[in-house]
Amino acid sequence: MQPLVELYMQEKDSKTIMERVKDAMINTVNYTKIDEDNLCAVDIYIHKYKSIEEIDKIRQNLIDILPPNVGFVKTAHGGLHIYCNRNYQRIVSNRNVKVAITDSFDIDIFAQMNRNKIENGQETKEIIQNRVVAPNTSIREIKNNQRVTLKYEAINDWENVSHLASLKEILDKWNIDIEMSYKDSAQQQYDRIYGVQINDEGTIEQMNDELAQACVDGLKNLGIHNCYQPINMEVFLLSIFCGLYGISNESIRAEGIGNIRKFNKLSANADKNYGQIDLQD
Template sequence: MSDYELFCKIFNDGINAAQDQVQSRTIRERIEGAVVDLYEYRKFADDKLKNKLLTGHAIDLCLCKDNELCIIDFDIDHAGKLNEEEKEKIRQNIINNMLPQNVGLVQTARGGIHAYCNRNGYKLPSNKNEKVVTYGDNLEIDIFAQMYTHKDGKLVENRVVLPDSKVRIMDKGVQKKEILHYKELNDWSNATHLASLFDILGKWNLDLTAKDKDFNIINEDCTLDAMPKDIADACIEGLKGLSIHNDTNTLEREISLLPLFMGLNGLQHLGQQYKETAYSTVQMNNNLSVKASQHWGERKGRYSNKANAWILTKIIKLHNKDYYESTLKPLIIKTYEAKKQEKIETVVKSIEKNEIDLIDPFTLKDVSSKALNGKYQNKLELVAQDLLKIIRIVPCQNGWCYII
């Protein structure tokens, strides 16, 4: 081992030891000294309310001793349209489909979820990253972290309400009477070795550091899209002539067995035989390092419970760029454009058709005016309903004809 290699090993060992020291601490230990009191059922600390009724606590991430703790905020049903049963279904889909087991879980006052994880050096744009993902009216996702502690020479606040807190929602400056609760969904405070934000966002096919945003594989009910067979076939075809290593720090640098096997395991929905054939094909068509070849069978068993087919697209995007741009990306775009069009057609077909009234003063100018004034609130259904008052849709030889 050269002096440089020895130095790198010692340096990496030191970094890993420091990270493990943080990871082994419970959330309760990690937020010690960063908890602020909340009074009078408020979600935000107010010095004027001190010495009044203590109703909860909040964590200020910028006061935490380590800057790795990160909170993903799933805001469910922000439009207030769903009943409790529907919200519970989405909560369970988030927990079962979008999150790993090793996260701290808290149910928010409005029925959303706070998921505590580790940032692990992920470079988020800011402390409060709002609406990084939105799914119609059902879900908005924010991410809170400690990216900086001061701005313009002043300490910044980045507070999140803790479980066992009671709040009353403010509506147009008036506090509602109903008391809502934040509560633990698992043994939140004692959770250690939290999941990595890299892994969680990777499962969603989301990279907040990328200039070009990838396609969305999460549905509005918070289930993940199963990879279609034609895209799976294209992925297997794109995994050729690549170097595969036993282990590595980041997927951006090298392909290792963990993400590769996670992707291949995600093809189980296409059948056991398809998955096993994919394993054999990838093993045969690529250049495995000595250690990767030695540990192939053992790691395949160890990682058998990790599955996300879409990570294969990321592997190809990073390590077989020409194939990704020429073959895989166009196929994915075509597939998801067709899915989007199908959704639009479903919405249009579900809308009640209006009879045209020739003396109705409603015109296209009115539609445009309402849209510009924000009265539609980006609701496709409402726009379509108004358009159908002045547009007749009839079947034609080449599809639909629109008659004004």
């Protein structure tokens, strides 16, 4: 029998985005309030000084590397809202501003971590809610001394998407860990120490062979599980395969796949599923 929490999460996940936010729409300005604990929005702000062609290219590059089971909304200034599941990933606050910064765009994340306002470290009775502009919203602003109307537009079938991808899946595509300190994150961006790194145009840079070989050589003396185990020196089988299939050099990749069984201890389920995981397609 499945645990009640798991059944509850499956029921919520089967609902479309519109079913989850329909009671959180403010008709006056058509805002969507992010007041469900598992729904969050990633806001990509593409710098407005870019040309329309550059903005469109960056936005499409970002969409191309993301899973399809998310809600995509084009913002009024050409940026991107991405609706996904938080899946109870712990993040710092409801509003996480500029979790990543490039020369072309910034990334913010909005979620419902706290329902009540925090003052001086104490929870108050005041309710707080994040509000994200929904599709089909029009705003007006002055541009070149003229009033213009800008729209938020759904890119995919936004309101009917269900079984959303997780926030972690999306951030992993860009090699972003929002639980890292700013210092570590800045050092990571500088050194490019991870295998895949998002660049200023929203595309992916592959790791070089030297770094790939170092990663493969370090794939030893681990306890490998079929599902996530937050214990020292124990890792998740699928995450290893995802990393290895990000290596473009086929011989280094094959060596890494061989090292999984050769130098590590797999749990019974991980060993059973080892030969069934194939991410090449």
